[in-house]
Amino acid sequence: MERAMGVFWSRGYHATALPDLLRATKLSRGSLYAAFGDKHSLFLRALDRYVTDALTRMDIELGARREPVEGLRTYLAGYVERTSGANGRRGCLLVATAMELAGRDADVDRRIAGFFKAMEAKVADALSRAKAAGTLADGVEPSSAARILVCFVEGLRVVGKTAPTRNASQATVDALLDRFIK
Amino acid sequence: MERAMGVFWSRGYHATALPDLLRATKLSRGSLYAAFGDKHSLFLRALDRYVTDALTRMDIELGARREPVEGLRTYLAGYVERTSGANGRRGCLLVATAMELAGRDADVDRRIAGFFKAMEAKVADALSRAKAAGTLADGVEPSSAARILVCFVEGLRVVGKTAPTRNASQATVDALLDRFIK
DNA sequence: CGATTTAAAGACCAATCGGTCTATATATAA
DNA sequence: TTATATATAGACCGATTGGTCTTTAAATCG
Numbered sequence: 001m002e003r004a005m006g007v008f009w010s011r012g013y014h015a016t017a018l019p020d021l022l023r024a025t026k027l028s029r030g031s032l033y034a035a036f037g038d039k040h041s042l043f044l045r046a047l048d049r050y051v052t053d054a055l056t057r058m059d060i061e062l063g064a065r066r067e068p069v070e071g072l073r074t075y076l077a078g079y080v081e082r083t084s085g086a087n088g089r090r091g092c093l094l095v096a097t098a099m100e101l102a103g104r105d106a107d108v109d110r111r112i113a114g115f116f117k118a119m120e121a122k123v124a125d126a127l128s129r130a131k132a133a134g135t136l137a138d139g140v141e142p143s144s145a146a147r148i149l150v151c152f153v154e155g156l157r158v159v160g161k162t163a164p165t166r167n168a169s170q171a172t173v174d175a176l177l178d179r180f181i182k
Numbered sequence: 183m184e185r186a187m188g189v190f191w192s193r194g195y196h197a198t199a200l201p202d203l204l205r206a207t208k209l210s211r212g213s214l215y216a217a218f219g220d221k222h223s224l225f226l227r228a229l230d231r232y233v234t235d236a237l238t239r240m241d242i243e244l245g246a247r248r249e250p251v252e253g254l255r256t257y258l259a260g261y262v263e264r265t266s267g268a269n270g271r272r273g274c275l276l277v278a279t280a281m282e283l284a285g286r287d288a289d290v291d292r293r294i295a296g297f298f299k300a301m302e303a304k305v306a307d308a309l310s311r312a313k314a315a316g317t318l319a320d321g322v323e324p325s326s327a328a329r330i331l332v333c334f335v336e337g338l339r340v341v342g343k344t345a346p347t348r349n350a351s352q353a354t355v356d357a358l359l360d361r362f363i364k
Numbered sequence: 365c366g367a368t369t370t371a372a373a374g375a376c377c378a379a380t381c382g383g384t385c386t387a388t389a390t391a392t393a394a
Numbered sequence: 395t396t397a398t399a400t401a402t403a404g405a406c407c408g409a410t411t412g413g414t415c416t417t418t419a420a421a422t423c424g
Contacts (some may be wrong), residue, residue: 012282018412028372029251030415089285095340099278100194103271108183113344119259144357149333151354155337158277161284161417172333175326179319179361182300200382210402212385221382 001025003035005046009093012100013043044107050093051115058122068130069181072123072149076173084158084169092157096147120146122131130181152176183207187228188219191275194226227288231298232275240304245285250312251363254305254331258355261335266340266351276337302328312363322362334358 004010007016018029018039025032036042043048051123073094081087101108124146130136136145156169183245185206200211200221207214211363243260244253258317276297283290284323306328318327338351 012196014194015282017410029374029413030373033413091285092279096281096323098340098343099273099281100197103273103345109344116341116344132413137186138327138359141357145355147350147354148358151337151341152330154340155333155335158336158340159281159298159333161280162291162298163285168329171326175323176330177383178321199380201380211383211404213401215383217399 001045001049005049005093006044008043009050009096010090014055014100034074043109044083047093047108047111048098051111052089054094054115055118055122058119062122062126064125064129064155068126068133069135071126071154072130072181073177075126076122077152077170079156080166080169080173083156084164086163086164088157088160088169089163091161092154095154095157114149120150127180135182137182145180149180150178183227183231187225187231189226190228190270191232192279194278195316196280196282201343203259224290228294229275229279229293235274236297237300237304237356240301244308246311250308250315251317253308254312254363255359257308258335258359259352261338262348262351262355264265265338266346266348268345270342270351271345272337273343274336277336277339302332305331309362317364319362319364325336328363331358 003026006159007020007024011020011180014040018032021039021042021108022029022032027035034041036045057074057078060160061075062068066074082092086177097108098112102112124142127136127140127149129142131142136142156172160169184209187205188202189202193202196261198221200214201208201222203224204211204214209217214224218227240257244250248256263354264274274296279290280294284289284294306324309318309322309331310326311323313322313324318324338354342351
């Protein structure tokens with residue numbers, strides 16, 4: 001499964017051909033269809049896995065027991081890592097899928113919208129806790145700031161396709177965070 | 183040409199088949215190949231047109247004769263328009279291309295990187311003028327703020343695929359701008 | 365061991381891909 | 395008018411697409 005996810009991640013949905021998936025999963029044609037149905041079903045499974053991984057990681061990084069601002073820093077540091085150099089080049093399965101299939105595939109639409117909503121909620125929660133702790137900059141409202149952060153990190157993934165340096169991505173993240181925390 | 187651009191824009195590179203392009207351009211197969219070469223060449227032309235349009239629009243919106251902050255507001259208002267509702271659903275040819283082809287197509291790579299660089303430079307210039315005019319918030323550095331804004335607007339395009347309301351997009355943009363201007 | 369289930373290999377299918385080419389019709393020019 | 399250039403429609407090409415099916419080999423089990 002993760003193998004198949006890796007192929008879709010690297011190549012996108014349309015550019016991934018069956019032989020690519022067979023090579024990656026080391027399954028025969030018949031076995032793959034028996035196990036997953038068709039290409040589209042396998043793709044949805046891969047996408048679900050990707051979303052689950054991302055949200056699980058966020059729960060760890062932004063965990064309620066941690067200092068919220070430090071959680072946000074960790075969360076953003078992960079994006080720095082994933083959007084610079086070769087990792088940046090590889091891109092993001094979710095963003096690529098949103099751009100390639102959203103609006104033309106209802107199954108995908110639900111997953112994309114659900115992911116952004118969940119992500120925004122988790123960020124908003126961390127920001128609320130930061131506000132309660134008095135570590136948020138004056139005038140920052142958690143819910144709108146969360147929407148800003150979601151847009152920002154997804155934009156990082158887009159710009160990351162040009163493989164910026166780690167330092168450049170980190171500096172951008174730092175400059176953004178400076179506007180929102182004390 | 184714009185017709186072909188529209189098809190690539192709506193469907194992406196791989197999902198656009200020759201019959202789609204023939205229908206859109208109202209050209210015969212032979213004429214299309216005589217005029218543009220192959221599919222890839224036609225795509226690059228469409229992408230160039232898209233990039234030129236976007237940068238030209240930015241020059242108008244952020245024009246040096248205008249109040250820089252007002253220029254930025256106009257610029258961002260354009261993104262609100264393009265990333266909400268049906269416009270949001272349609273997406274962005276440049277972002278879709280970055281996610282679909284960047285890293286696997288050198289001709290595309292150059293155009294994507296060039297676009298982001300040019301865009302960032304234009305935003306940085308407007309922010310510099312705002313800073314000189316004293317309308318920038320304290321501690322905001324034009325070049326890093328420009329990188330933030332570029333990421334933010336590209337992220338808006340990604341999230342825009344879920345077709346948010348105009349008001350929601352506008353509120354997010356307003357909240358961001360509030361952190362950067364006086 | 366032999367019997368049975370499971371999975372691999374790959375032939376095979378219709379449909380479609382991007383691309384070429386020929387024949388026909390439509391202008392344009394003399 | 396006739397001659398010529400231009401663009402059309404669409405047949406045609408090999409390659410590849412996602413998907414099915416049959417044959418054979420490898421496990422598993424009694």
